[in-house]
Amino acid sequence: MNFRDHSHEGSAAAGALVIEKGEDLGPLAQTNAEAEALWCLGELQAVLAAGEQTGDGVSLVEHEALAGHSPPWHRQPGDDETFYVLEGEMTFWAGDSGRPYQRVGRGAMVFIPRGFRPLFASNRRPLAG
Secondary structure (H helix, E strand, C coil): CEEEECCCCCCCCCCCCCCCCCCCCCCCCCCCCCCEEEEECCEEEEEEECHHHCCCCCCEEEEEECCCCCCCCCCCCCCCEEEECCECEEEEEECCCCCCCEEEECCCEEEECCCCCEEEEECCCCEEC
């Protein structure tokens, strides 16, 4: 992976295909070994498909988090979020910090529509999702 600190700037991985809005999209294939790697809020993220590479249609990011890790409450006003748990367990909240929305394990998918305030936490190590 190509490592860098996350500076909240949208950028595609070095050498990766970048699609400008209005251009025709082509196929995109990339392994996590080829992906741009970011350290963001204490977790490793591999950007497998950036919005710039998909005409802003979708982004795909693999997260690797330690037990108990959780980002701060945030809102994605223009983006839906879909999570797929590869290993470990996660707890999700969606808009209500007092009541977990769902606890899930390996092989589970969680979809949180735009506008909700998602929060998630890894429950045990190792976790990728």
